[in-house]
Amino acid sequence: MSREGVPPLPTKRPAMAFEDAARLSLGDTQLRFNMGKATTTIRGKRTKVVDEMPDWEALREAGRAIKDRTLRHLDKYLIQLEESVARVGGKVHWAADAEDANRIVAGLVKSHGAREVVKIKSLTTDEIGLNEALAREGIAAYETDLAELIIQLADERSSHILVPAIHKSRAEIRELFRRTLEGTEGLSDDPKALAAAARTHLRKKFLTVPVAISGVNFGVAETGTVCIVESEGNGRMCLTLPKVLISVMGVEKLIPTWRDLEVYLQLLPRSSTAERMNPYTSFWTGLAPPGDGPDEFHLVLLDDGRTKVLADRIGRQALQCIRCSACLNVCPVYQRTGGHAYNSVYPGPIGAILTPQLVGVENAGSLPYASSLCGYCYEVCPVKINIPEVLLHLRGQVVRKKQESFLGRLSPENVSMQGLAKVFSTPRRYAAMQKLGRLGQKLVVKNGVIDRLPGSLGGWTAVRDVYPVAQQTFREWWAERERTVKPKLPPREETRP
Amino acid sequence: MHVSLFITCFNDTLFPGTGKAMVALLERLGHTVAFPMGQTCCGQMHYNSGYQREALPMVRHFVEVFRDAEVVVSPSASCVSMVQEVYARVAEEFGDETLRREVAALAPRVFELSMFLVNELGVEDVGAYFPHRVTFHTTCHSMRMLHIGDAPQRLLRKVRGIDLVELPKADECCGFGGTFAVKNADTSIAMLSDKIRCVLDTRAEYCASADNSCLMHIGGGLHRQRTGVNPIHLAEILACTEEGMPAVGVAAATAAAERNS
Ligand code: SF4
Numbered sequence: 001m002s003r004e005g006v007p008p009l010p011t012k013r014p015a016m017a018f019e020d021a022a023r024l025s026l027g028d029t030q031l032r033f034n035m036g037k038a039t040t041t042i043r044g045k046r047t048k049v050v051d052e053m054p055d056w057e058a059l060r061e062a063g064r065a066i067k068d069r070t071l072r073h074l075d076k077y078l079i080q081l082e083e084s085v086a087r088v089g090g091k092v093h094w095a096a097d098a099e100d101a102n103r104i105v106a107g108l109v110k111s112h113g114a115r116e117v118v119k120i121k122s123l124t125t126d127e128i129g130l131n132e133a134l135a136r137e138g139i140a141a142y143e144t145d146l147a148e149l150i151i152q153l154a155d156e157r158s159s160h161i162l163v164p165a166i167h168k169s170r171a172e173i174r175e176l177f178r179r180t181l182e183g184t185e186g187l188s189d190d191p192k193a194l195a196a197a198a199r200t201h202l203r204k205k206f207l208t209v210p211v212a213i214s215g216v217n218f219g220v221a222e223t224g225t226v227c228i229v230e231s232e233g234n235g236r237m238c239l240t241l242p243k244v245l246i247s248v249m250g251v252e253k254l255i256p257t258w259r260d261l262e263v264y265l266q267l268l269p270r271s272s273t274a275e276r277m278n279p280y281t282s283f284w285t286g287l288a289p290p291g292d293g294p295d296e297f298h299l300v301l302l303d304d305g306r307t308k309v310l311a312d313r314i315g316r317q318a319l320q321c322i323r324c325s326a327c328l329n330v331c332p333v334y335q336r337t338g339g340h341a342y343n344s345v346y347p348g349p350i351g352a353i354l355t356p357q358l359v360g361v362e363n364a365g366s367l368p369y370a371s372s373l374c375g376y377c378y379e380v381c382p383v384k385i386n387i388p389e390v391l392l393h394l395r396g397q398v399v400r401k402k403q404e405s406f407l408g409r410l411s412p413e414n415v416s417m418q419g420l421a422k423v424f425s426t427p428r429r430y431a432a433m434q435k436l437g438r439l440g441q442k443l444v445v446k447n448g449v450i451d452r453l454p455g456s457l458g459g460w461t462a463v464r465d466v467y468p469v470a471q472q473t474f475r476e477w478w479a480e481r482e483r484t485v486k487p488k489l490p491p492r493e494e495t496r497p
Numbered sequence: 498m499h500v501s502l503f504i505t506c507f508n509d510t511l512f513p514g515t516g517k518a519m520v521a522l523l524e525r526l527g528h529t530v531a532f533p534m535g536q537t538c539c540g541q542m543h544y545n546s547g548y549q550r551e552a553l554p555m556v557r558h559f560v561e562v563f564r565d566a567e568v569v570v571s572p573s574a575s576c577v578s579m580v581q582e583v584y585a586r587v588a589e590e591f592g593d594e595t596l597r598r599e600v601a602a603l604a605p606r607v608f609e610l611s612m613f614l615v616n617e618l619g620v621e622d623v624g625a626y627f628p629h630r631v632t633f634h635t636t637c638h639s640m641r642m643l644h645i646g647d648a649p650q651r652l653l654r655k656v657r658g659i660d661l662v663e664l665p666k667a668d669e670c671c672g673f674g675g676t677f678a679v680k681n682a683d684t685s686i687a688m689l690s691d692k693i694r695c696v697l698d699t700r701a702e703y704c705a706s707a708d709n710s711c712l713m714h715i716g717g718g719l720h721r722q723r724t725g726v727n728p729i730h731l732a733e734i735l736a737c738t739e740e741g742m743p744a745v746g747v748a749a750a751t752a753a754a755e756r757n758s
Contacts, residue, residue: 023683032687332670336687370681372674372688373545375641389586395547417543421551424506424538425558434510449720459682463689464717467511474504474513478532 017366022333022341031167035338038166039329045274046326046380053270062263064384067320070254071310077221077254078301084224088286090297097304098128104300105130105213105246106137112244114139114211118202120228120235121145122215123161123323124250124302126345127358130213141213142205144234146198153180159339159347162272162325167338170194195232202234212242212294216249217322218264219299222257225285226299229268233280245284245294250302252319264322267382271324305358314393318354320383327377327387333370342367349377353390361397368394412455431475438469498528498618501566503559503607505573506538512709515572518736519610522623523570525738535562540587541579546676549590556587560599568617569607572732574639574708577609582642609639610732611707615648621655626739628658631729632701634692634715636708637670649707649731656734662699666691673714689718696726703729 025031050056070077082092095101109117117134119125119141131141131152143152150165151158154176158164165173170189177184177197184197214235218227226247228235239245255261269278287297310316328334328348339347344355344364352371356364368391371377377387402408409415423433444450449465452458460466472480500523504516516532523530540555559580563569571577581604588597614620633653639645653661672678672688679685692715696704704719706712709730716728 019681019683022681026683026687332672332688333681333684336684368547369677370684372637372670372672372677372685374637374670374674376637376668376670379641392545392547392549395545396549397547399547399549413546417546417548417551421543421548421554424540425554427535427537430506430537437510449717451721457679459679459685460717462682463686463721464714465720466717467713469510470513472513474509474516475532475534477513477517479534 016343018337018341018343018370019366021343022337022370025338025341026336028338030169031338032336034167034169035335038163039335042274042329046271046329049270049274049276052276053266059263059267060382060384063267063322063382064320066255066260066263067252067383070256071252071316071319074251074254074307074310077256078251080221080256081219081224081254081301084221085286085297085299086224088224090224090286090299093298093300095300095302095304098302101128101248101300101302101304102130102133105248106134106139108244108246108298109134109139109211110137112211114209114244116140116142116205116209117211117213118142118144118205118209118238118242119148120212120214120238121148121230122213122248123345124215124248125213126158127250128248128302128304130248142202142209144202144205144238145230146195146232146234149198149202150176153177157340158345160325160328161323161346161348161350162328167340202237206237206241210242211244211246212238214238214245214247216247216253216299217268218261219249219254220256220258220261221254223285225258225283227261228280228282229265229278230280230282231273231278236280236282239282239284240293243294244296244298246298246300248300248302250304251306252321268322268324271322271326271380271382309354309357312357312393315353315357315390317385317390318350318357320385321350321354322383323350324382326380326382330376330380331371332374332376333372337370342370349387349391350385353385353387353394356394356398361394362401365398365401368392368398431473434469434473434475438471441468444468499567500528500530501563501569502530502532503536503539503563503569503571503576504532505571505576507576507713508572508709511713512730515709515730515732518730518732519570519572522732522736525736526618526620526623531566533562533566539576539579541576541583542675544579544583544587549587553587553591553593556584556600557593557596560584560596560603563603563607564599566603566606568613569603570610570613571607572610572707572730573710574609574636574643574645575710577607578638578642580604580607609643609645609707611648611652612643612645614735615651621651623652623655623735625656625735625737626658627656627734627737629703630660630662630699630701631703631705631734632662632664632696632699633667633731634664634671634696634704634706634711635667636706636711639707640668645707649705652731652735653705657739659734662701664704665695665698671711671715673711675710678714685714689714693718693722693724697724701726703727703734705729705731705734707731 085092093104095104134141143149147163147165160166173194174187174189177187181201187197216226217229269275309319327350331349334348342351344351346354352367356367371391373388375388423429445468450468451461451465453461508515520530538555539559540552543552584600588600671692672685704726712728719726
């Protein structure tokens with residue numbers, strides 16, 4: 001199945017429930033194979049490089065604690081950042097939402113009379129739909145990260161936050177390049193050749209386009225320094241060659257001091273690409289001497305729902321995320337469905353907790369359920385985000401929202417959950433229910449198992465048999481044993497006050 | 498020791514054999530057991546599906562039933578992790594200070610069977626005999642929430658006659674996840690089929706686990722495919738001796754079904 005038909009995502013409301021989108025991608029065997037292979041490889045490598053670190057757990061704790069503290073005093077640190085950036089010759093712009101941010105960026109680009117921009121990998125600009133917004137203003141944006149470029153050329157959506165084209169095989173990429181890039185007729189599917197073809201295409205852009213737009217991995221409040229961590233070096237070209245540099249940063253990317261970087265620069269590469277250190281880590285602090293970098297630097301600070309997330313004591317952990325994608329690579333659900341099933345720029349476990357918070361649980365209520373709660377994501381998260389905890393917290397919000405409406409209260413799920421809660425609240429009702437189940441199942445038990453269940457439970461019996469209510473439940477057996485086999489136990493002495 | 502059993506609603510209703518095996522095993526080791534008849538459900542299904550308000554009475558009920566127990570032992574890692582990890586959170590969420598105190602007092606005395614045997618009683622050899630090829634599925638909740646470690650393996654290694662084979666990709670979820678298996682049936686099935694392939698690769702006769710909920714899922718798939726591999730709870734293996742063990746539990750249910758078909 002071609003992914004080309006995947007429409008650009010609405011940022012406010014996923015177009016499809018997770019389970020439906022997942023069904024589509026599960027049917028794509030090539031995708032499942034590519035995904036399985038890529039995630040298994042990187043998972044193994046990650047374990048290896050993490051195991052080398054004797055103080056990994058301490059680092060994780062530090063990573064969590066720094067972010068936690070920063071988020072609690074975000075207002076203070078943001079103002080410090082603004083002052084620091086101004087001190088080194090940059091300018092800070094505040095954007096309350098996507099529209100705001102897009103207007104600011106487009107305005108800056110147009111004020112320089114530019115019709116083209118080069119971009120270095122930025123999820124945040126994907127989140128706000130910047131490329132589309134620029135296109136509406138007649139400005140063309142060129143992605144320069146190899147994987148992002150592939151996605152852009154294919155006119156698709158990214159399926160992984162770090163390896164956006166993870167779902168594509170080399171052969172698929174070669175075909176794409178042959179179709180869209182000049183002079184690539186004889187291209188082979190060797191990764192080196194593919195990268196070289198992309199580089200030839202990009203070099204022209206780097207040398208001619210006057211404005212660059214970047215994302216931000218870390219913004220340092222103390223020094224006004226902005227940092228990007230990448231693998232290919234294309235980011236560094238964007239940061240140095242064009243005349244004007246605009247960096248778009250979600251407010252949660254803030255860290256207080258330069259020293260804090262030490263923690264994250266150890267946590268991030270190992271967790272994301274399973275490298276001890278990534279090839280390119282760039283820092284820019286305001287403006288360089290004339291001729292040695294951009295003449296103008298703008299930092300756009302984006303809220304777009306983040307402060308709302310901050311208000312939720314349990315949910316706010318999601319803002320600690322450093323976008324390493326380790327949770328994606330270990331997630332058994334993501335591994336099989338791929339990123340598109342999440343209908344969001346943030347797929348996988350982090351997407352399942354971040355997206356519903358950013359766009360509202362009422363708009364993405366299926367995402368907190370896109371997990372078997374296996375807990376692998378929490379185990380690997382370098383900043384110790386308790387993703388299962390947040391998933392459950394959000395599920396609670398989804399259910400409460402549903403129960404607010406009359407129809408929601410009448411839904412089969414709500415009715416049966418309420419009924420079961422009543423049953424479980426008294427042992428007498430519960431034992432009666434067991435007996436009732438045993439009677440009721442007489443019609444469906446065949447050869448000792450049930451092979452077909454009605455309604456929404458039918459998904460279970462599509463491939464699995466069900467074990468019926470036992471002929472004698474444990475409590476019935478126990479009651480009988482108490483009566484017949486064993487004399488009553490002597491009254492037990494109290495062992496505790 | 499005087500052990501109060503928390504059999505869980507799921508085992509009570511569908512897999513009573515596991516409970517019976519626990520009784521046989523613990524009594525053989527010289528402990529007295531009790532089954533407080535008031536027990537029902539730990540509330541995990543409700544809590545995990547988002548019905549957290551509805552789970553609150555169940556949490557309270559559990560605490561009431563087991564308040565005075567010396568120790569509570571259960572054959573379900575996931576229900577024990579509910580008590581240990583989530584109960585305190587529930588109490589806090591609903592601002593119930595009494596419940597919070599009671600949970601704090603009770604939770605440290607609630608154990609999953611294999612951890613109870615190995616860590617609390619310090620036994621690894623329970624005198625079991627089970628001459629079969631067995632592979633062990635470590636469920637996610639036992640691995641990542643309870644940190645059960647290798648307690649089950651230590652017990653199994655001491656079982657006479659057993660041929661224990663490692664399950665490939667043991668750290669991967671089987672795809673059960675409670676209501677996940679119904680809500681996201683297709684994804685769950687994809688995960689299950691990978692797990693079943695790994696089980697079959699071991700050429701084991703039995704797939705064992707410390708939790709019947711995952712076993713119901715894996716076993717239900719194994720059974721539908723007529724693989725001949727039987728799911729079995731760890732307690733049932735540990736309860737078997739040379740003298741035999743009344744055939745009970747998941748394995749027996751499957752075997753009976755085979756005979757009937
Ligand atoms: S949630 Fe944790 S593991 Fe997942 S991307 Fe963010 S930092 Fe990485």
